[in-house]
Amino acid sequence: MTTRKKYTRKFKDEAVELFLASDLPITQVATKVGVKAGTLGNWIKRYREANPEKFDTGEQESVSFAEHQKVVAENAKLKQEIEFLGKVSLDSNRQGNTSGFRVVRSCWASSGVRKLKHFRGRVLSS
Template structure:
């Protein structure tokens, strides 16, 4: 029967940073440090999920800027779509 290995949080954090900071695949890092690929994958997933929870909510000014940028983005998309239609129309009119 196999014994279950235990890893310190520091070891897990270092292994996760090897994956995230170096851009190396989980399988490659797992082989190099002698950990099962699924184990390291779970550590990376947990790290990414906990990072998402730690995000701070938007401040009022950030929320206002985001809304303004969304409106501007929408307007620019409409203008680009209109420009495409006009260009197509002019292209059809040329002999």
């Protein structure tokens, strides 16, 4: 049975401050400190909860209702355009979004090269 390691508050705070001061990912800082990334992540979470003043960036930007409605309307319009383009694509080739080159029937030429006889339902040669 393994024993659980206990870390001092000072060690935890220094590890968190090392992470916050560097631009390194949690995994690299955790390796340097000698703990698992999940453990360091938990320490960072608790540190932020205990010290919210260090992470308070001031007022959050609020968006006016009119601007919000404008973005919602634009989003709805773009969704309609995407839906329309999907339907047009399905109707244009009757196959959905598949490649236009579809060999329905082919034949062997005298040179041994396959010739395309049909393209999108149209006979190219007889």
